[in-house]
Amino acid sequence: MPHFSKTLLFPGRSSAELLSIAYGTFQELSWKLKIAGNDQIVGYTNSKWKNKGEEIIVITENEKVIMMSKMVNGEVLDILQKNRRNITRFQQAFENLVQHEDVLQLENWTGELSTLQQETFLLAEQEKEERMEVERIMKLSSGSRSVTYFLIGTNALIFLLMWITGAGIWEPGTDVLIKWGANYKPMTTGGEWWRLFTCIFVHIGIVHLLLNMYALLMIGNYLEPMLGRLRFTVAYVCTGIIASITSLWWHQDPIVSAGASGAIFGLYGLFLALLTTNLIPHSARKALLQSIGIFVLYNITYGLRSQTVDNSAHIGGLLSGLAIGYLYFFTIKTEARLKTNATLVAIISITVIFGSLYIMNSNDDSWVYQQHVEKIVGIEAEALKPLQNIKDPMLLKEVATVTQPKWQEAKHLLEETSMYKLNGQLVNHRKMLEQYLDLRIKQTDLIIIALQGHENVDSELNRYTENINVLLERMQK
Structure with a gap:
């Protein structure tokens, strides 16, 4: 943070005397005092709007005064030279008090400074106790993360x-x-x-x-x-x-x-x-x-x-x-x-x-039902595969040993979903899928009869095929 400091020499003056005069300087300038120690005072210039003024730190030694002005409101640059102007004002006021020293006033400042030092000490002790209590409760320095x-x-x-x-x-x-x-x-x-x-x-x-x-x-x-x-x-x-x-x-x-x-x-x-x-x-x-x-x-x-x-x-x-x-x-x-x-x-x-x-x-079995449907679709593909080549001499055997058992397997798989909790749309889908599998089973029975040489089943077989096609269209909507 931007700051400016300056050191002044006052031969023959003790640190305590200089600190009391520094206290009086803050009073003369109407700057706010914050804390005071044995050899330093910290305060602020007059605040503007919501921001605090600049922080003023004064440190005294025998025959020496160190003054510092620091910007504490997040400033990056001191374009207006506020810190330098603060130190100039403080120096002028301080030197004026030294030149026109009033012994009685100096005693009053020393007494008020002593009170501020005691308040600072008590505040420091209170803050120390609070930090210890915060540490005891929150364990920020000793706890595991x-x-x-x-x-x-x-x-x-x-x-x-x-x-x-x-x-x-x-x-x-x-x-x-x-x-x-x-x-x-x-x-x-x-x-x-x-x-x-x-x-x-x-x-x-x-x-x-x-x-x-x-x-x-x-x-x-x-x-x-x-x-x-x-x-x-x-x-x-x-x-x-x-x-x-x-x-x-x-x-x-x-x-x-x-x-x-x-x-x-x-x-x-x-x-x-x-x-x-x-x-x-x-x-x-x-x-x-x-x-x-x-x-x-x-x-x-x-x-x-x-x-x-x-x-x-x-x-x-x-x-x-x-x-x-x-x-x-x-x-x-x-x-x-x-x-x-x-x-x-x-x-x-x-x-x-x-x-x-x-x-x-809120049990919803729609996802499990969809998994069953996917398995049924796979079984359907296996069931229809033998019918893709109607000239196969082994067609009758394939239909009897593959197609029909597969439709039965699909039907049993669908029956496992009978107690599933489904929404209205899937309930309708399940009913249509059950009708579809029943039609396929009956259609396959007629195909086997036809392949065995029995006559008079063609019209009934065509009717089942038409019903299946109509149902498939409804299911796809």
């Missing part, structure tokens, strides 16, 4: 593996995301419940990864040392899972959702909850609360305006983090191991129960 680094490394490694195996570095396709464990309602509620967890470690491009990992590093630096590895891990995983469930519940039309942001918002919500209590000393709490509050408010507002951000997951993570934060407050304050363990068990149990109830009540 190993889980934070592990989570960042794991997310980065998974993204690297995705990229090596062909995923786009900027925006991987939905098929790739689903393959690597993204949250997709038809699959998650259709049996692959583990996607509620795995989606926390899958990211939609390098920018998405970097932004999330930066946010995780920032919150992890504060939160993990204070919570400890176990509480931090439980909070990250549980809020991440609840964020995934919230995303499924909110989006009626299935979307592919991935990323650690739900869990990260959970950590920010947890910290926000702790900052609204008296756990952390007020001096540190105020600045942190403002910083965390701005981060959360900005990102939630941005998510509301963006079509690509899964804000429901953010809000779900944030709210669950707030709840966990208030539960953690009591365990951190008392440091009772039994209470801590009971709280962790309760949080994990609630998350598991909540997730299980949601999966059971």
Whole structure:
């Protein structure tokens, strides 16, 4: 920061005398005094608008005064030479007081300076105690951050593996995301419940990864040392899972959702909850609360305006983090191991129960049904293959031993889906597919009869063929 300093010599003057005159100089200039030590005074010039004035530091030794003016409002250059002008004003006022010394006034300044020095000492002791209390609670210098680094490394490694195996570095396709464990309602509620967890470690491009990992590093630096590895891990995983469930519940039309942001918002919500209590000393709490509050408010507002951000997951993570934060407050304050363990068990149990109830009540077997349909389509191709060469002398045997069993196999496979929970469109599709397979079985029976030399089946065979074609057209609509 721009600064300017100057040294003045006053032969025969002690450090204490010069410091008292420096105190009087601040009074003469109506500059604000901040703190005073045994050999220095710190104050500010008059403030303008919302900015503080320049910082003025005066250090005294026997027969010597060192004056410094420093800009403290983020300035890069002192274009207007404010620092030099401040020192000139201070020097002129200081020298004037030395030349026209008033013994009584000097005694008054010495007394007032002594009071300021005592206040400074008490303030320093108070700040020291607050720093010690902050350290005792937050453990910023002694606590571990190993889980934070592990989570960042794991997310980065998974993204690297995705990229090596062909995923786009900027925006991987939905098929790739689903393959690597993204949250997709038809699959998650259709049996692959583990996607509620795995989606926390899958990211939609390098920018998405970097932004999330930066946010995780920032919150992890504060939160993990204070919570400890176990509480931090439980909070990250549980809020991440609840964020995934919230995303499924909110989006009626299935979307592919991935990323650690739900869990990260959970950590920010947890910290926000702790900052609204008296756990952390007020001096540190105020600045942190403002910083965390701005981060959360900005990102939630941005998510509301963006079509690509899964804000429901953010809000779900944030709210669950707030709840966990208030539960953690009591365990951190008392440091009772039994209470801590009971709280962790309760949080994990609630998350598991909540997730299980949601999966059971919103069970959607459409994805599993589609898998069955794909298998049936493959079986259909095998069943129709012998009919592609009607001049084959072995046609009768092929139809009897391949085509007919394959249609029966497809029918049995479809029957496995009879209890599946499907939407109205797929229910209709299943009914038509069942009719189609029944028609194919009956058609194949007539083909076998015809190939055995029986007559008078052609008209009936043609009728089945027409019904099949009509049904296929309906199914394709």
